[in-house]
Amino acid sequence: MYTPKVDDDYLTNPFKSAIYLRQGSGCLLGLPGYTVDFELAAQLLHLSQKLLNVEATALLGFCYEFGLGVTVDYQEAERLYNRAADAGNGLAQARMAFFRKFGRPGIKxxxxxxxxxxxxxxxxxxxxIQWIRQAAGEFQLAAAEYCLGLCYMEGQGVVKNDQRAFHWFQKAALQHLDRAQSVLGYCYVEGCGVAKDPAQALHWYRLAADQGESMAIYNLGYCYEYGVGVKRDVHQAYKWYRRAAEQGNALAQNSLGYCYEDGIGLARNPTEAAKWYRRSAEQGYPWAQCNLGYCYQYGIGVTxxxxxGALWYRRSAxxxxSRAQHNVGFCYQNGIGVERSGQLAFHWYRQSAQQGNVFAYHSLGYCYQYGTGVEINLPRAVEWYTKAACQGHAPAQLSLGYCYRNGIGVARINLPIAYDWFRQAAEQGNHLAQNSLGYCFEEGLGVTADPAAAFKWYSAAAAQGNAWAQCNVAQCYLQGIGTPNTGGEPDPVRAVEWFQRAAEQNLARAQQKLGFCYQLGIGMAEPQPERAVHYYTLAAQQNNPAALLHLATCYEQGIGVAVDLGQAIHWLQRGSTLGDLTANERFRELIVRCSLRQTKARAAFGGQVSPIARCA
Known part of the structure; x- marks a missing residue:
């Protein structure tokens, strides 16, 4: 057979490019009259692409991607593919689509x-993809068989067909192509074109990993982390992830970040987690970009x-x-790292929801309920809440419970349905729903009143730090409602303990209740009026109606503080302004009383008001 020489001297410039291409293709595929010689093929294709031959440029990229006659160099393959793809070459476009979607070490x-x-x-x-089809079908070039399998898997130039994809992957894998062996393992894991078979998956992953294929190494880590075809072993998972990550595999770098963040197979190390997320994110892996955004938002391993945080969420979105789309929507909704924009929040939530993100379903419901970036539409809000709730999303179940309890966006108030949604969310551990469920049992809303059940659910929410639930637990102890360890008798000491916990979270209701306990000495040895004034003041500053009245009384009567009718009037007036009828009535009475005092004082001092009589 004819083996061409690179220095054929009969060639003239107009024909050199095409002839080098013909000879290079012949050596690459073993065309009739040519011997397969990858090294010579690469040399000839290099000469042809230097003369700006588009097909030769794409084929040379193929050689660099798969190490045919040259050392594997993904960056050089990318450069050549990019040039040929811009010129319309289908092979190069197929490979660029793969590079950009899945990456390779060093490829963004x-x-x-x-x-x-x-x-x-x-x-x-x-x-x-004519060249790929010919090289795979007629000449059984393993790398082309693998690429044709990818075309069928992704629907590139052909109709998507998992069975055909598996067929070509298998042919290439049997020729010992490491990347084909790796993706064949993936097919067995996911049931792509073949029945799921974890043992077969592990077999092919190991064959590819033995050849150093980074995706197979990463996938072995996945198998060990989740127990796919092998006993779960997080230490082995970490080892495989680390090996692939150090080769530059972006997916493995992201998984290694998870290992460091959550302590999978080793001690937690937030700084290392952020480092590996960054390496992956800088290669364009969207999951890692989202994770790095989360690290910046909450200061995990970074300042x-x-x-x-919003920047990396946006890049991923x-x-x-979809998760990043939801997160960036949340940033726009609340002005976190970006200028607040309800319209952009709604836009990103909708983008995420279109991909089936259940969190986005709930957020879209919120937007429709409160008019965030869209006109208020309560029935639409209920639709989105329902869509998320039916998929088990606890916050949406809670929101839907509120809608049915309060008649928001539904035909009528339906307390039994509200109760049922609260229950579903509460059983998933949602502390807000647990508190609401406790209220249902306490008041008999949609369910038979059950003080013991009320206390149980209040306690569950309180244990998670829910301030309202802590205050409700305190009230149960104060009144002896459903408390199993008191025999139904009040326990004021425990009540004060729980009021204190809630008050420390700045809950005005608890601060007011705690102030009342200190004023009357409930749950303690003796009254402490000064402490009462302290807590009344904290609650009054948050416009708690009861606290405003109590604080005014303290100033009026000198309870825990010097008499100061001006301060009493100030707090009553504040309550009156907020629409409290009792505060308004007392405010008027106190003004009248002060006016009478001033009138008497003027008479006693010859028309001059005594400084002692002034109250404001």
């Missing part, structure tokens, strides 16, 4: 660009920065990652 992902390349390729139809 960009899902939007991947979609653009795939759309461009699909406009060409099957002709766009807290809401702006950087723009690649279509």
């Amino acid at each position: 992902m960009d899902r939007l660009e991947a979609e653009r390349w795939q759309r461009t390729l699909n406009h060409q139809g099957p002709n766009g 807290k920065s809401f702006e950087k 723009e690649q279509g990652y």
Whole structure:
């Protein structure tokens, strides 16, 4: 057979590029009259692409991607593919779509660009991947068989077909192509074109990992972390993730970040977690970008920065990652690291919801209920809450419970349905729902009143730090409602303890109740009026109606503080302004009383008001 020489001297410039391409392709595939020689093929294709031959440029990229006659160099493959793809070459467009969607060590992902390349390729139809089809079908080139499998898996230039994908992956894997062995393992894990078989998956992953294939190494880590085809072993998972991450695999770098953040297979280390998330994020992996945003938002392993958190969320969201889309929507809704914008919040929530994100369903419900970025539409709010609630989303179940309890967006108030949604959310551990469920049992809303059940659910929420529930537990102890360890008798000492916990969380209701206990000496050896004034003041500053009245009484009567009718009038007036009828009545009475005192004082001092009589 003819083996061409690179220095053929009969070539003239107009024909060199095409002839080098022909000879390079012949050596690459073993065309009739040629011997397969990958090294010579790469040399010839290099000469052709230097003369700006588009097909040769794409084929040389293929050689660099798969190490055919040259050392694997993904960056050089990317450079050549990019040039040929821009010129319309289908092979290069298919490979660029793969690079941008899945990445390779050192290759940056960009899902939007991947979609653009795939759309461009699909406009060409099957002709766009003609070279791949020929190289795989006629010449059994393993790398081409693998690529054709990917085309069928992703629907690139052909109709998506998992069975055909598996067929081509298997052919390439049997030729010992490491990347084909790795993706074949994935097919067995996911049941892609074949019945699920974890043992077979592990077999192919190990074959590929033995050849150093980073995705297979990463997938072995996944198998050990979740017990797929092997006994779960988080220490082995960490080992495999670390090995792939150090090779530059973005997915493994992200998983290694999880290991450090959550302490999977080793001690927690937030700084290391953020470091590995960053390495992955900088390669464009959207999950890692979202995780890095979370680290910045909450100061996990990095200095807290809401702006950087929103930035990384946005980068991930723009690649279509639904969790990041929801998170960036939350940032816009609340002005976290970005300027507050209800319209942008609604936009990103909707983008996330279109991908089935249950958190976004709930957030869209909130937007429709309160008019965040969209006109208020209460029935639509209920629709979105219901969609999330039916998928077991506890916050949505809670919101739906409120809607049915208060008649928001539904035909009528329905307390039994409200109770049922509260119960479902409470049983998932949602502390707000547990507190609401306790209230249902206490008041008999949608369910038979049951003081013991009320106390049980209040206690469950209180144990999670819910201030309202802590205050309710205190009230139960104060009145002996459903408390199993008191025999139904009040326990004022325990009541004060729970009021104190809630008051420390700045809950005005608890501060007012605690002030009342200190004023009357409930649950303690003797009254402490000064402490009562302290807590009344804290609650009154939050406009708690009862605290405003009590504080005014203290100033009026000198309880725990010197008499100061001006302060008494101030707090009563504040309550009156808020619409409290009792405060308004007492405010008027005190004004009249002060006026009478001033009139008497003027008479006693010859028309001059005594300084002692002044009250404001």
